Amino acid sequence: MRAKATVLRIAALVAILTVTGATAMAAVRADSGRFDRPQRGFAPSDTVLEAASPERAGLDPAPIREAERTIAGMAESDYVDGHPLFAGAVGLLAHDGKVVDTYATGSALRYADGEGTELPADEQVPMRDDTIFDIASVTKLFTSIAVMQLVERGEVELTSPVASYLPEFGVNGKRDITVEQLLTHTSGLEPSLFLWRDWPDRQARIDAVLRVAPQDEPGTTYTYSDLNLITLGLLAERVTGDPLDEVVADGITDPLGMTDTEFNPPERKLDRVAATEFQATPARGMVRGEVHDENAWSLGGVAGHAGLFSTARDLGVLAQALLNGGTYDGERVLRPSTVLQLFTDYNSEFPGDSHGLGFELDQIWYMGGLTSPSTAGHTGYTGTSLVIDRQSRSVAVLLTNRVHPSRSWGSVNPARQAWAGGLARALAVEPTTGSRAWFSAIGDDNTATLTTPRLDPRGREATVSFDAFISSEESDRLVLEASTDRGATWTTVPVRARGSGAPKGTVTSLSGTDHRHWWSVRARTPRAEDLTLRWRFTTDGNYTARGVLVDGIRVMGARGVLFDGERHPDRLDARGFTATDR
Template sequence: MRAKATVSRIAALFAILVVTGATAMAAVTASSGRFDQPQRGFAPASTLLEPADPEDAGLDPGPIRESRRLLARMTESDYVDGHPLFAGAVGLLAHDGKVVDTYAVGSAVRYEDGRGTELPTEKQVPMREDTIFDIASVTKLFTSIAVMQLVERGEVDLTAPVATYLPEFGVNGKREITVEQLLTHTSGLEPSLFLWRDWPDERSRVKAVMDVAPQNEPGTTYTYSDLNLITLGVLVERVAGDPLDEVIAERITEPLGMTDTEFNPPAEKLDRVAATEFQATPPRGMVRGQVHDENAWSLGGVAGHAGLFSTARDLSVLAQALLNGGTYDGERILRPSTVLQLFTNYNVEFPGDSHGLGFELDQIWYMGGLTSPSTAGHTGYTGTSLVIDRQSRSIAVLLTNRVHPSRSWGSINAARQAWATGLARALAVEPARGSRAWSSSPGDDATATLTTPELDTHGRGAVVSFSAFVNSEASDRLVLESSTDGGRTWSALRMRVHGTGAPHGAVDGLSGTDHRVWWRVRAKVSETEQVTLRWRFTTDGSYTARGVLVDGIRVSGAHGTLLDGERHPGRLDARGFTWTDR
C-alpha cells in the first residue's frame, strides 16, 4: 500500500505545481458576479471584506432573498414534526471581497429542556449577526492550518510518521501512520472513542488516543475520524511547545483580527453565545458557552477536533485570507503554495471522499451550487458549515444551533445546500450567444422542459446544435429527446459534446459540477417526416447544484434551418426554463 500512497501523493503534488504555475502566469482578471469564468490563481492579497448590496457586486438578489426565506421558514414551529429544523441561524455570503448578505433569524436561546419546552418570550435570546456559535468540527480547519504552519517552518514533515513527533503514538500498528494520513483521514483509525465516559481524566483520555489500534490498514481506506485531529492537536502542542489554544490564537486568530474566535469563551461574552443541547448524559443541562462535543469537553474544552467558538464574520475573514493566498490585511498565516495544498485532492484513490490537507473538497451535500473539485470547507455537528469556492472567489458561512435543544431533531443539510446554492444562482453566467439564454434551476425532485414545435424534416432527418452550461449533480441530467408522434412518446438522442471537460464519445445525458464552461453539443435526428424535440432537465430528491442553461439552439434540415432558437425564442415552449440574460 506504500506504493499506492506514493502515487496518490505524486498526483496531488503535480496538481499543485500545475496550479502554482498558472497562478504565477495568470493576470488578475476578476469580474464581479461571474460564475462561468473560473478565476485563475488567488484574489489580490490586498482584498478585504466590505459590505455591499448584491447588485453592486454584479449579483441577482432574487436567489439570495429566496434562500433567506427558506432559512426563516426552517425556524418556524411547524417546519418538521411539530418543531423547527433549528432554533436560529446566522448566514453570511461574500463574493469577490464583498459581503453581499449577513442574515440573522430565529433564536440563540429558545428552550429550557431537552423536550423542547419553550422559555417565556422575555427569556428567549434572539439571534443577531454577531452571535457566537460552537463551530464543532470546523475547529479541524484551524488545527490543520496550525499543522501546516509547522510544516512551513520545517518543524514537521508531512510524509514522516506521526511517531517521529509523538513516540507514544507509534504502538499497536500505528508506527508508519504519517502526518498526511491524519490530515486526509486515511490513517485507518476508527471514527471516535467515548473518552468522556470510559476514561477518568484528561491524561488517560489522551493516552487512550495514543494507544488505539487502527481498524484498517493505514492508507487503504477513508474513514472520517475525530481521533486523527485529536492526535494532530497533541502534535501541535508537542512541537510548538505551547497549548493548542495559545498556538491557534497567536498564529491564526489574533493576526487575522478574529476577536470572537476562541476556545472556552469568557463569561462576559455569554450573552452573545448560542445555546446548544440539553444533555442528560453526561448531566450537563442546557449547554451554553461550553463546548457541546463531549470528548472536547472532557479534554478541558480544547482539542484538535472540536472546541472553537466563532462568528460568521470571523469565519469569513479566515476564508478570505485563504482566497487571498494565505494573507489578510497585511498579515500572512500561510504561503500561497501551502494554501494550494489545502485545496488539492490527496484522496484520488477514494472517489467521493475528496480531501485536501485538513479541508474537505467537492462535497455537494453541503456546498450545493458552489461545489467544484477545488471548493473547500467543513461542517460542524452543532449545525455549522463553511464553504470556500476558489473558482468564483465566493464564501458561504451558515451557523445554526441545530442541536438546541436536542440532536435528534434532524439534519440541516438542506439548509446548508440552499444557502450556498442561493449565492451560486445569484452569480451570472454570460450567454454563449447573444444577450440571453434559457436557464433552469428547478430545485430538488423536479423536471423542466424546453420543447420545439413539430418540425417538418421532409423525411431527410435533421441536425440539432446548441450550447449547454451544466452545473448539476451526476444524477441530475440534461437530456435531449425526440418524438415522432406529437409528443406522446419520447426517445433520448445521443449527443456529441465539445469543450473543456466535456464527456468523450456519444452520450445521452449531461451533468457534473467539475466544470464551469459552455459546451457545444450536436445530435442527429434519424430520417422521419415530422419530429418534435425537447430538452429535459430532471433532478432527484437531493443535492441540487446551480442548474443548467441552453443557448444557441439551431435545428438544420436538408433544405436549410428548421428552427433558429436565437432569433425566434418564442417558438419554444418553456416549462421550468427562463429566457434570461444571466
C-alpha cells in the same frame, strides 16, 4: 505509490504557482463576477472584506433573498413535526471580497429543556449578526492550518510517521501512520471513542487516543475520524511546547483579527453565545458557552477536532485569507503553495471522499451549487458549515444551533445547500447567443422540459446544435429527446459536446459539477416527417447544484433552418425552464 503521488501533486502545485503572474491577475480582475469564467490563481493579497449590495458585486439579489426566506422558514415553529428545523441561524455570503449578505433569523436561546419547552419571551435571546456559535468540527480546519504552519517551518513533515513526534502513538499497528494520513482521514482509525464516558480523566483520555489500534490497514480506506484531529492537536502541542488554544490564537486568530474565535469563550461574551443541546447524559443541562461535543468537553474544552467558538464574520475572514493565498490585511498565516495543498485532492484513490490537507473538497451535500473539485470547506455537528469556492472567489458561511434543544430534531443539510445555492445562482452566467438563455433550477426530485414546435425534416435526419452550461449532480441529467408521433413517445438523442470539461465521445446525457464553462453540443435526429424535440432535465431526491442552461438552439434540415430558438423563443414550450440574462 503514495510517495510518487505526493511528488506529482507537488509538481502540479509548482506549475499552478508559476502561471500566476501579473498578466493572469489582470485577467482575474476583468473576469470578476462571471461564474462561467473560472478564476485562476488567488485573489489580490490586499483583498479585505467589505460590505456591499449584491448588485454592486455584480450579483442577482433575487436568489439570495430566496435563500434568506428558506432559512427563515426553517426556523419557524411548525417547519417539521411541530417544531423548527433549528432555533436560529446566521449566514454570511461573500463574493470577490464583498460581503453581499449577512442574515440573522430565529433565536440564539429559545428552550428551557430537551423536550422543547419554550422559555418566556423575555428570557429568549434573538440571533444577531455577531452571535457566537460552537462551530464543532469546523475546528478541524484550524488544527489543520496550525499543523501546516509547522510543516512550513520545517518542524513537521507530511510524510513522516506521527510517532516521530508523538512516540506514544506508534503502538498497536500505528508505527507507520503519517501526518498526511491523519489530515486526509486515511489513517485507518475508527471514527471516535467515548472518551468522556469510558476514561476517568484527561490524561487517561489522551492515552486512550494515542494507544488505540487502527480498525483498517492504514492507507487503504477513507474513514472520517475525530481521533485523527485529536492526535494532530496533541502533535502541535508537543512540537510547539504550547497548549493548542495558544497555538491557534498565536498562529491564526490573533494575526487575522478574529477576535471572537476562541476555545472556552469568556463569561463576558455569554450573552452573545448561541445555546446548543440540553444534555441529560452526561448531566450538563442546557449547554451554552461550553463546547457541545462531549469528548472535547471532557478534555477541558480544547481539542483538535472540536471546541472552537466563532462568528460568521470571523469565519468569512479566514476564508478570504485562504482565497488571498494565505494572507489578510497585511498578515500572512500560510504560504500560497501551502494553501493550494488545502485545496488539492489527496484522496483520488477514494472517489466521493475528496480531501485536501484537512479540508473537505467537492461535497455537494452541503456545498450545493458552489461545489467543484476545488471547492473546500467543512461542517460541524452543531449545525455549522463553511464553503470556500476558489473558482468564483465566493464564501458561504451558515451557522445554526440545530442541536438546540435536541440533536434529534433533524439534519440541516437542506439549509446548507439552500444557502450556498443562493449565492451560486446569484452569480452571472452570460448567454452565448443573444441576450437570454433558458435556465432550470428545479430542485430535488423534479423534471423540467423545453420543447420545440413540430418540425418537418421531410423524412430525413435533422442536425441539432445548442450550447449547454451544466452544474448538476452526476445523477441529475440533461437529456435531448425526440418524438416522431406528436409527443406520444420520446427517444433519447445521443449528443457530442465540446468545451472545457465536456464528456468525450457520444453520450446520452449531460451532467456534472467539475466544470464551469459553456459546451457546444451537436446531435443528429432520427429520420422523420413529423419531429418534435425537447430538452429534459431530471433530478433525483437528494442534492441539487446550480442547475442547467440551454442557449443558441438551432435545428437544421436538408433544405435549411427548421427552427431557430433565438429568433422564435416564444415558440418553445418551457415547463420548469425560464428565460434569463444571467
